[in-house]
Structures are given as structure tokens and as C-alpha cells.
Amino acid sequence: MNGFMGRLLLVDLTSGRLSEEALDSGLMHQFVGGAGFAARYLYDRIDVHTDPLGPENPLLFMTGPLVGTAAPLCGRYEVCARSPQTGLWGESNSGGRFGPFLRFSGYDGVLFTGKAARPTYLAIRDGHAELRDAAHLWGKDTYETQEAIQAELQGTKLSIACIGVAGEGLVKYAAVINDWGRAAGRTGMGAVMGSKNLKAIAVGGQGQVPLANPDAFSAAVQATIEAVKEDVKGQFLTAGGTASTVDTTMWMGDIPNKHYSMALWEPVAKLGGGTMAETILTGQKACYRCVIGCGRVTRIGGRHATESIDGPEYETVAAYGSLILSDDLEGTAYASHLCNRFGLDTISAGSTIAFAYQLYNRGILTSKDTGGLKLDWGDIEPALTLTKQIAHREGLGDLLAEGSRALGRRYGVEDQAIQVNGLELPMHDPRAFVGMGLVYATSPRGACHNQGDMFLVDLGAPVPELDIQLGNRLESSEEKALMTSRVMDWRTLYNSLVMCVFCNPSADLVLDLLNGATGWNLSRDELLPLGQRAFQMKRLLNGKLGLTAANDRLPKPVLQPLVDPAVETQPPDMSILLPAYYRIRDWDEFTGMPSAGRMTELGLQDLVAH
Ligand code: SF4
Structure with a gap:
């Protein structure tokens, strides 16, 4: 199974039992990996009765086909579960080295279920996994925890993801921190770890990701590195x-x-x-x-x-x-x-x-x-x-x-809180880029900028190969809804790959990387549908957790005009954007769920009856 290590580690924290499961190649083909795969995998394991902080909430750390390869800016991982912050789909990703090191340890992902009787951490070194006592780490901050585990497990170069006191105390937006200050910050995945008495995961090893076509992949890597170096946005990020x-x-x-x-x-x-x-x-x-x-x-x-x-x-x-x-x-x-x-x-x-x-x-x-x-x-x-x-x-x-x-x-004054479905808005005011209003209102994890950076598109970074075009940042229109849906599909695919959103080579280069690693031989036309499948999958899971069309709302304050003659802003007109977006997504106006026809088009027909 090229592009993958081919197995998940299953950790039952209640019994302490560790086992393995082969990755389903059909599912990987459909959902690619990362958060897309996680949504489909967890769909069968979560429902409206799952307590986000109960032992029954499964927690999945997952990588994608490019993670740990030579592809640039693909050193990330996703961590997913039902969110204690929103009660809906929880998804967060982080950079550093943890994702690649998890693959080098021999696994594409780790699923945690149950709850340990005592504070515990998991160590995976070169395919050997063990649960270890973490009582002495409980109460330590994330830096102290990483230092202590590094000192304990000498001999293997490790990357460690862990929680601090916020996760232990079940703060609803507790983060998972890895590689010192890298954070999977959003939706409270650190609190899910804390609820399981799971303090940390340490990973490392000598494994290598098998590639379908090493020569083609290597050529795509070189071309992508050149493209990223030439990208002005990347140069800005390097400098500042x-x-x-x-x-x-x-x-x-x-x-x-x-x-x-x-x-x-x-x-x-x-x-x-x-x-x-x-x-x-x-x-x-x-x-x-x-x-x-x-x-x-x-x-x-x-x-x-x-x-x-x-x-x-x-x-x-x-x-x-x-x-x-x-x-x-x-x-x-x-x-x-x-x-x-x-x-x-x-x-x-x-x-x-x-x-x-x-x-x-x-x-x-x-x-x-x-x-x-x-x-x-x-x-x-x-x-x-x-x-x-x-x-x-x-x-x-x-x-x-x-x-x-x-x-x-x-x-x-709940209506004055700047949040969607319990997740606070990221720091891009939707009155500066109205497309962000639509992204925030409809993102699967609550107000999220990683699922669609329309501010970047309307600042001048379109993706013409995928017909994602530059638009007027303040115009609420059918066209804006269409561009927003495409950007969201594209970034959803990034979260499946798992690739940093600051990596913006052409879509064709992303395709070459994916095909070179997996041998799937996909065409450019299949990229956005791949993203949309994962996006609609997360929507279906949210429907199972109680989300309806009524959830797709922006907080009142960001629908009020900002008055300052020096700055041109405009609140998003959701009466235009939302209905247009619903038509594009083929969502029911009351349930907010995709039609049977759209699900079938995307290969999700097995979920139609649910
Ligand atoms: S651009 Fe920044 S966040 Fe993205 S992979 Fe590079 S260092 Fe990490």
C-alpha cells in the first residue's frame, strides 16, 4: 500500500490492551488520510450519546500519504474526536515533527479508546508500543513533560505530543502540544486526552514511507520546493x-x-x-x-x-x-x-x-x-x-x-460572544472578507480558518487551475459562495493529505506528489471532489451529532457595520451567501444535510439510509 505504513495502532486504555489494524486501502482511496479518513472512520464509532469527555469518545491521531516523505511542508498530523468544546466534529492539526515521527515508528495513526486507571503515556519506538506510567508527569507543563520523557526514553530520537495542566483540568479548549511549542490548538483535543488520563505520546523510529513511483515523486518534490521558494507569500512568512x-x-x-x-x-x-x-x-x-x-x-x-x-x-x-x-x-x-x-x-x-x-x-x-x-x-x-x-x-x-x-x-449575553457552535472566531474579521463569514458559519468544526482561507484568495492568491478565482472581498454574491465552496473543498483535501496551508504550489504539483506517493493516478478534475467528499462526510457526522441548518449562523456583532472612513468594510450578507451556498452544497434547508443524490455522486451512498 504505497504512500502508507499500512496500519493503525489501537490502544484500549481501560484494559491496557494494544493491537493493530490494517488500513483499509479502499477507505484511503476514498478519503486520502488525515482528517478526511478520520471523519469516515469515527462516523461508525460516535453518536449523539457519546460523551466527549467520557471513555466512549474515541480519539484518533492520524497522518496522511505525504507525511514523513520528502515532500515539503507535509510534516503534520491531525487529531480528531467528538469535541468537548462544541459537541460536534473535533479536528485539529499541528506541525513540528510528530506526524513524520509517528510514521517512522511504524504506524499511520493511533486510535485511543477507554480511560486509563492512572495517568499514562504511550511510547512507540520502531514498531514496539507500550503504555507507561505517567503519574510523575501529571501536573507538569508541556515543556517539562517533553523533557522528562526525552530523558526517560534515551536511545531513540523522539517527538512527543502531550497535554499540560489545562488538558488535565478538562479546559474545553485545551490543546495538544508537540515539539515544544507546536500546537493542535482547536476544539479541545487536549481535554479529550486529559479525560482519558493520557498525558503524552512519544514516537520515533527508522521506518520509511513506501513510494509508488520514487523517481516521479522526487521530481515533484524538487518542483514543489522551487515553487514554494518562489511564492511571495512564503517569502513574507520566512521574513516575518x-x-x-x-x-x-x-x-x-x-x-x-x-x-x-x-x-x-x-x-x-x-x-x-x-x-x-x-x-x-x-x-x-x-x-x-x-x-x-x-x-x-x-x-x-x-x-x-x-x-x-x-x-x-x-x-x-x-x-x-x-x-x-x-x-x-x-x-x-x-x-x-x-x-x-x-x-x-x-x-x-x-x-x-x-x-x-x-x-x-x-x-x-x-x-x-x-x-x-x-x-x-x-x-x-x-x-x-x-x-x-x-x-x-x-x-x-x-x-x-x-x-x-x-x-x-x-x-x-450569549449573542455577543464571538463564536460559531462554541468555537471562537479566528482573527480574520468577516467584515473585511465576506467569504470568511461563510467559511466560519459552515465549517465542520465551528468557526475555522483552516477549512477555507478566503482572505488569502481575495487578497490575490487564487488557484486558477481549480477555477478558484480572485473576487471582490466585500461582495456577497452567488459567485462568492461558489468560490468559497471550492476553497473549502481544496483546504479539506489539504487536511486529508496532511499538508500545511502555507504550501501553495500549483494544484498539478500537489497532484504529482499524491500520485507519485500512492500510485493512484488521479486526474486534476478529481481533486476538488476528493475534498468535497471529506467535507460532506464531516457534515454527515455533525448531522449525526445533532447539527441542523439552524447551526449555520454568525454571531450578531460581526453582522453589524464597522464605522471608520479610513477602512472599507462590509458585513457579509448571509441572506445571499447562505442560500447560494446551500444550493451549491445540495443541502436541505431545514436539516442542513446533503441530498441522497449528492451523497451518491460522491460515493457516499452507503450512508444515505443513516
Ligand atoms: S510554513 Fe510554518 S507552519 Fe507551515 S510547515 Fe513551515 S514552519 Fe510549519
């Missing part, structure tokens, strides 16, 4: 990291300010990649076989002085910066570091804290609620305190650990 665009896209209203209430806040430029390079930057980091290296290494001084730490990403400088009107770059770097150590999603943590700031400044939250903390706009210190409280579920942090929807619910 993910925060490199802060001071340009702010002029479009892309970066949200003051909890989504201001179009423009110029001090945000002090949080960008340029300022970072001039102040706290000490180096760069790259995931496995990445020629971009968007990761930043920083050192901060002053009151939170640290040695070298992972630098803040774009999402973090917005969530802990502009959302609370703080231009304190060292403070946001420290917030990022805290989240990584505790194992927290910086988007959900920062956004929930910013919502608390807003409620405090409107007099809805009082000093009694905050334990005396003054949540003044512009002051990051209380946000850092709240981050610690969230991780340890102390004080107000215990409520914030449930997310912004729960915070809004408690104070009767």
Missing part, C-alpha cells in the same frame, strides 16, 4: 512569520480590534512581524522538511523575562493584543508562552478573555466577578492572570475555561 501581515491587512479591517468593535487601531503595527524582528526575535524554526520556516524564536525581558521561547503567531498577537487594545509585544509573547506551557488554544483563550474585558467595561462583569481584577482596555497584565486562572480553573478562570459561549450564557 505569520504576524508579517499585521500592518498591511489592518488597513482592510482584517485584524479584529477591541473585541470586534473597531475597524482600525494603528498601534497594532507594534505587534507585527517587522517589529518582532527589530526587538525580541532571536531565530526561526521550521517544521519537518519545511523550506519556509515561519516559526519564530524570541527572548523577552522586563517583568516576564524568559530565555528563548517560541514566538507568538499572528492569531496570538491579535487574540492577546488588538482584541484588548494592547500593543505590548513582549506581553503577547509571554501570553503565547503561557498558553503553550499550559496547553491552551491561544485563539479561544484570548478571545474569551477579550469578551470578559468587554463585559467588564460595559458594567456586566464587576470587580466582584473578577476577584478584584481590573480588566481595563490596553492592559495585558489581567489577561495573563486570567490565563493562569483558566489553566488551573481558579476564580473567574473556571467559567472562562468553558469558553465565550458559556461566559455569555452566564450573563445573559
